Amino acid sequence: MADHGASKINHDNHLLLDQPLLRLPYELLRKNIRSAHYHIEWDTNAVKDLLKETATNSINQKASKQDVVNNLDQMLARMRGLKRKLSTYAEEENRQYRQSTARIAHLRELSDVHTVEDVKYESWSRQRLDRLVVDYMLRHGYNESANVLAKERNMLELVDIDTFVAMSKIRQSLENGSVQEALAWCNENKKELRKMQSNLEFMLRCQQYIELNRSSCPKQDAIAHARKYIIPFSNTYPTEVRHIAGLLAFGSDTPHEPYASLYSSARWTMLADLFTDAHLKLLGLPQFPLLHIALSSGLSALKTPACHSSQQNQSHQGHKYYRSSTPGAGKEVTPEPRSHGTASLQTSVCPICSTELNSLAKNVPYAHHSKSHLLVHDLMLLPNGRVYGKEQLDDYAEKSRLAHGEVKDLVTGERFREEDLKKVFIT
Amino acid sequence: MASEKSKLEALEEEYRKINKLPRLSKAVENVDKIIELLSAAREQVASASESHTAITITKLQNPVKTAFEAVNDGLKGAAAAHKKIGKALDRSFPLKPLPTDHDAMADHVSLINRAIAMHLLREGQFSVASTFISEVQSTLRREELADMDEHMDEGGDEDEAMDADDAFSTTSSENYDLSSFHSQELQENFAEMYNILQELKAKNLMPAITWARNNSVELEARGSNLEFELSRLQFVWLFKGPSVNGLPDDENNGQRGALRYARSNFAHFQVRHLSEINRLACSMAFAPNIAASPYKQIFAIDTAFSDVASSFTREFCSLLGLSAESPLYLAATAGALALPQLMKYTQKTLAKGTEWTTSNEMAFETPLPESMLYHSIFVCPVSKEQTTDANPPMMIPCGHVLAKETLQKLCKGSRFKCPYCPSEGMIKDARQIIL
Numbered sequence: 001m002a003d004h005g006a007s008k009i010n011h012d013n014h015l016l017l018d019q020p021l022l023r024l025p026y027e028l029l030r031k032n033i034r035s036a037h038y039h040i041e042w043d044t045n046a047v048k049d050l051l052k053e054t055a056t057n058s059i060n061q062k063a064s065k066q067d068v069v070n071n072l073d074q075m076l077a078r079m080r081g082l083k084r085k086l087s088t089y090a091e092e093e094n095r096q097y098r099q100s101t102a103r104i105a106h107l108r109e110l111s112d113v114h115t116v117e118d119v120k121y122e123s124w125s126r127q128r129l130d131r132l133v134v135d136y137m138l139r140h141g142y143n144e145s146a147n148v149l150a151k152e153r154n155m156l157e158l159v160d161i162d163t164f165v166a167m168s169k170i171r172q173s174l175e176n177g178s179v180q181e182a183l184a185w186c187n188e189n190k191k192e193l194r195k196m197q198s199n200l201e202f203m204l205r206c207q208q209y210i211e212l213n214r215s216s217c218p219k220q221d222a223i224a225h226a227r228k229y230i231i232p233f234s235n236t237y238p239t240e241v242r243h244i245a246g247l248l249a250f251g252s253d254t255p256h257e258p259y260a261s262l263y264s265s266a267r268w269t270m271l272a273d274l275f276t277d278a279h280l281k282l283l284g285l286p287q288f289p290l291l292h293i294a295l296s297s298g299l300s301a302l303k304t305p306a307c308h309s310s311q312q313n314q315s316h317q318g319h320k321y322y323r324s325s326t327p328g329a330g331k332e333v334t335p336e337p338r339s340h341g342t343a344s345l346q347t348s349v350c351p352i353c354s355t356e357l358n359s360l361a362k363n364v365p366y367a368h369h370s371k372s373h374l375l376v377h378d379l380m381l382l383p384n385g386r387v388y389g390k391e392q393l394d395d396y397a398e399k400s401r402l403a404h405g406e407v408k409d410l411v412t413g414e415r416f417r418e419e420d421l422k423k424v425f426i427t
Numbered sequence: 428m429a430s431e432k433s434k435l436e437a438l439e440e441e442y443r444k445i446n447k448l449p450r451l452s453k454a455v456e457n458v459d460k461i462i463e464l465l466s467a468a469r470e471q472v473a474s475a476s477e478s479h480t481a482i483t484i485t486k487l488q489n490p491v492k493t494a495f496e497a498v499n500d501g502l503k504g505a506a507a508a509h510k511k512i513g514k515a516l517d518r519s520f521p522l523k524p525l526p527t528d529h530d531a532m533a534d535h536v537s538l539i540n541r542a543i544a545m546h547l548l549r550e551g552q553f554s555v556a557s558t559f560i561s562e563v564q565s566t567l568r569r570e571e572l573a574d575m576d577e578h579m580d581e582g583g584d585e586d587e588a589m590d591a592d593d594a595f596s597t598t599s600s601e602n603y604d605l606s607s608f609h610s611q612e613l614q615e616n617f618a619e620m621y622n623i624l625q626e627l628k629a630k631n632l633m634p635a636i637t638w639a640r641n642n643s644v645e646l647e648a649r650g651s652n653l654e655f656e657l658s659r660l661q662f663v664w665l666f667k668g669p670s671v672n673g674l675p676d677d678e679n680n681g682q683r684g685a686l687r688y689a690r691s692n693f694a695h696f697q698v699r700h701l702s703e704i705n706r707l708a709c710s711m712a713f714a715p716n717i718a719a720s721p722y723k724q725i726f727a728i729d730t731a732f733s734d735v736a737s738s739f740t741r742e743f744c745s746l747l748g749l750s751a752e753s754p755l756y757l758a759a760t761a762g763a764l765a766l767p768q769l770m771k772y773t774q775k776t777l778a779k780g781t782e783w784t785t786s787n788e789m790a791f792e793t794p795l796p797e798s799m800l801y802h803s804i805f806v807c808p809v810s811k812e813q814t815t816d817a818n819p820p821m822m823i824p825c826g827h828v829l830a831k832e833t834l835q836k837l838c839k840g841s842r843f844k845c846p847y848c849p850s851e852g853m854i855k856d857a858r859q860i861i862l
Contacts, residue, residue, distance in 0.1 A: 006764075006794035006796045006797075007797065011434075011435070013766075013767035014763065014764075014767075016523055016525060016763070016766050016767065017525075019522060019525070022520060023516065026509070026512050026516060030509055030513075032451075033451070033502070033505055033506050036502060036505075037502055037506075040454070040502055044495055044499075047461075047491075048495065051484075052488075054484055058480050058481040058484045059481045059485065064477070065472060065480050068472050069469060072469040072472065073469065076462060076466060076469065079461050079462045079465060083455060083458045086454060086455045090450060090454070093451045094452075097450070100442060100512070104435075104438060108435050111436060116760075116798070117798065125756070125759075125763070128763070129756050129760070132759055133543055133755075136543070137543075137559070140566075142562040142566070145555060145559040148555045148558050149552065149555045152554070287527050288527065288532075288533060289532075291532075291539070292532035293525055293526065293766070294758070294759045294762035295532055295759065296530075296531040297761075297762040297765045297793075298757075298758035298760070298762025298763070298764075298765060299761075301764070301765035301793040301795055301799075302757065302758060302761050302795070302799065302801070304801075304802045305814065305815040306802040309815070310816060349745055349748070349751070350750060350802060351753075351758060351801070352758075352801075353750070354748070354749050354750040354754045355545070355748060355749060356542045356545045356749070357755070359538055360532075360538040360539065363534075364531060366787065366789065366813075367792075367793055367795075368789040368791060368792050368793070369792065369804045370806060370811060372804055372806045372808075373800060373803065373804040374804075374805075375801075375802070376803065379862075381822060381858075381860055385859060385860050385861055386860070386861045396650050399650040401699060410650075413648070424828060424860065425826045425827050426805065427808045427827060
């Protein structure tokens with residue numbers, strides 16, 4: 001039931017889908033400063049130590065003037081390197097600040113809008129859809145599409161192309177059978193991954209070991225690798241470690257489980273998924289596209305039992321693109337006198353009945369209503385069982401130039417005498 | 428609501444303050460200082476005599492130490508600013524976890540892809556749409572190849588070969604799904620629509636009129652007056668003359684032009700719209716002072732062009748069997764509006780440990796604004812259930828409507844009494860109706 005309150009925007013709850021918009025830049029800022037901190041610490045300590053050592057040696061006359069100059073050059077090189085790295089981090093920080101500012105301004109626009117009917121709401125909501133679509137494209141690896149759309153809509157500051165492109169690069173390297181990039185990423189985020197109790201690094205190391213076994217290199221290499229990277233985890237992942245140990249005895253053509261599946265190429269996809277999960281979790285992003293969340297909630301809210309009913313005529317209107325896909329149908333000039341929908345006389349074709357979403361919505365439950373809600377009033381029953389509002393029938397009769405006392409079915413086009421109509425009472 | 432408004436504003440305010448706080452660039456400046464110190468010392472050591480080296484290098488210790496502390500302070504300052512962002516977010520934009528335990532859409536990626544492609548075309552984003560379609564297709568091809576590889580790799584094992592087979596057939600059917608969607612045809616259609624809309628924006632009605640004429644049979648069957656509305660606007664537009672419409676000042680413009688236009692074009696509207704045509708003709712007599720005449724309404728066309736543009740869009744999409752507004756837009760918007768209810772519900776069921784078992788109908792109401800309701804909803808007043816194909820609405824002789832199952836339960840033998848009025852009826856007299 002549409003009550004008046006439904007068109008009011010509840011600001012407290014309207015930005016649920018938009019949480020990552022501000023959370024992600026914040027997470028990235030933190031990640032950025034962690035990396036900066038790491039580099040500062042590393043280089044600072046090195047330079048401090050070297051300076052101290054140089055001073056001591058110089059006082060003790062253990063170092064010549066040339067030694068001191070050389071050491072100073074070394075320190076300078078280090079500091080210049082640090083400066084270069086820090087400048088990139090500072091640049092990234094500025095970028096995140098810029099994005100946050102743009103995003104909060106975008107969200108803030110909504111606080112001036114109080115109802116869904118406001119024209120400003122429409123443009124805001126359209127932009128939200130564009131954001132959701134870009135997010136969807138990025139998560140599915142359609143990076144170029146995401147880029148073009150974001151540029152076209154002038155909203156590069158509102159979407160996270162860089163983050164996802166970096167992620168999909170690593171993902172792709174895994175799908176192509178290389179663990180190096182993912183391992184480097186693990187190394188960068190060691191602490192956080194440990195906090196999350198992620199098994200990603202362990203799995204990557206296992207894969208390295210599996211590849212060593214697959215290749216023709218001596219078994220000692222594989223054993224050395226296992227000692228260093230896998231055995232330390234034998235308490236955390238006992239079963240896996242046992243399987244890994246057993247793998248030494250089997251070649252890559254073994255039919256025996258679990259070794260055959262360890263050698264399977266499907267593991268790379270599994271690793272790619274594992275990486276994606278860890279990456280999204282680390283950045284506090286939902287595991288699947290926001291558009292999925294919006295759609296599964298929105299399709300249900302809009303869906304009615306009529307949308308996939310066999311009786312309602314609107315539903316087959318929506319299937320034109322299915323039907324015309326049979327070869328030869330082509331572009332019809334004059335289509336069959338397709339029973340004309342109620343659309344022109346009511347409002348417009350229902351979005352769930354429209355081709356775009358009709359099949360997608362088949363799988364979701366329809367909305368719950370506790371009260372009848374009729375779009376038209378003064379209901380009249382035609383002899384063929386269809387019910388319309390009196391005004392609709394009068395309008396349509398006039399537009400169709402019917403004789404006085406005649407009405408025409410809005411959907412089927414059948415004509416009836418007005419005296420054959422019956423009043424319908426909805427309680 | 429007022430407090431929430433101030434929440435977003437408060438957040439913006441906080442961000443503005445935090446924006447002014449020192450950032451990492453401060454640390455970079457201090458690194459610069461260290462570089463200066465070091466290079467100055469280097470010059471000094473290199474140019475001075477050996478005996479001064481120790482002094483120079485000892486003197487260097489403290490300033491460098493201070494500068495390093497400053498670098499660290501810069502880092503800490505930046506981190507503190509970030510912490511403030513975190514706090515501001517927690518205060519004004521607290522994290523509410525989204526329902527992410529189950530992704531109902533995950534298995535329908537190709538359907539979503541198609542919906543997005545159609546949405547992009549409908550929005551006139553033709554280049555984005557074609558990039559998207561080609562990216563989707565190439566990903567599909569890649570996946571198919573990968574599946575084939577797997578299929579061949581594991582051909583030896585009976586079970587796995589079966590699995591691979593399954594995977595292969597799934598992807599190929601999804602692939603079929605996307606290629607069966609006639610993006611080219613749809614794009615041509617929408618390109619036509621955009622051209623016509625563009626011309627309408629530039630106050631050129633002719634392409635729209637031509638389209639309406641070509642589709643007049645269908646439009647008329649739908650009870651649409653679009654063609655006449657466009658033609659009438661054209662008449663008024665010409666009538667206003669070159670000073671308003673900016674068209675060349677010749678015999679095809681102005682009142683004469685309007686009359687000419689009417690003579691050659693209005694004939695076939697006469698049956699349906701005679702009275703309106705008469706009004707237009709009569710208005711000619713008041714030409715010198717339309718604004719004070721009874722016809723001023725017809726000639727007030729401030730919003731006329733945008734009105735015909737939107738009814739044109741509606742008719743154009745309806746003839747394609749599509750809704751006038753992008754369904755993807757409507758669904759996403761409805762989704763955002765309904766999401767709070769969904770989250771409230773999931774929280775409650777989670778707390779209780781119960782689960783909704785009927786998958787046909789949602790367990791809770793998701794109120795949407797009036798403009799987002801497209802079908803009449805009938806809820807049986809007795810059973811409080813929505814009627815469906817399986818349980819359709821039935822009208823009993825007194826004119827009241829009940830769900831079929833309700834009626835069956837009310838029946839004593841073949842008779843029942845209406846729960847809403849004193850009349851009684853026979854089950855055979857109840858009729859199924861289509862609302």
